[in-house]
Amino acid sequence: MNKVILMGRLTRDPDVRVSTGERQMSIARYTLAVDRRGRRSDNGEQTADFISCVAFDRNAEFAEKYLHQGTKVVVTGRIQTGSYTNKDGQKVYTTDVVVEEQEFAESKAASANNNGGFAPSDRPMPAAAAPADGFMNLPMGVEDEGLPFN
Numbered sequence: 001m002n003k004v005i006l007m008g009r010l011t012r013d014p015d016v017r018v019s020t021g022e023r024q025m026s027i028a029r030y031t032l033a034v035d036r037r038g039r040r041s042d043n044g045e046q047t048a049d050f051i052s053c054v055a056f057d058r059n060a061e062f063a064e065k066y067l068h069q070g071t072k073v074v075v076t077g078r079i080q081t082g083s084y085t086n087k088d089g090q091k092v093y094t095t096d097v098v099v100e101e102q103e104f105a106e107s108k109a110a111s112a113n114n115n116g117g118f119a120p121s122d123r124p125m126p127a128a129a130a131p132a133d134g135f136m137n138l139p140m141g142v143e144d145e146g147l148p149f150n
Contacts, residue, residue, distance in 0.1 A: 002078040004097050006051060007105050008034035009072050014055075016064040028060035029053070030067065032075065053077070055099035062102065072105040 014030040033048045053075055055063050067073065077100045083093045 004075075004077050004079055006032055006034050006053075006075045006097065007072070008032035008048070008051070008075075010067055010069050011050060012069045014060075014063040014067055016060060025057055026060035026064065028055040028063040030055075030063060032073070051097055052095070053097045053099050054080075055102065059099050059102060063099075067102075070111070072111065073102050074105045075099050076101040 009032065011031045011033050014028040016026060016028045019025045019027060030053050032051045032053055034051055036047045036049060075097060077097045079095060080098050081093065081095050083091055086092050
């Protein structure tokens, strides 16, 4: 069985591209910083693994629209390995988590309060406060079937 469950924060905004060919498909790549449980560095700081994730189609479109640097998410997927030869003729091995499901791991208000777990960015924080129930307001026209909730 090849099943991965991760919880971490995006290290930067997703890189989203659209494939060319007969059937166009959105592909989003992002890296999750996942804390190592119970492990601390020599100076007492929490250590993390940086895990490459790739999402396709609707998952990629969701990532492009709603995920950004510092967003805490839970990702379920599978590990996929591969290799290619770079322009210098060296063989490069890759390991990615192919995203099957992704969902927010904290409310919008909690994310704003701790600034996404990252140092302040150049991006201004939204001025509007989150609703008291912790759920974000969705724009008109968003279909329920495309949201990552049960």
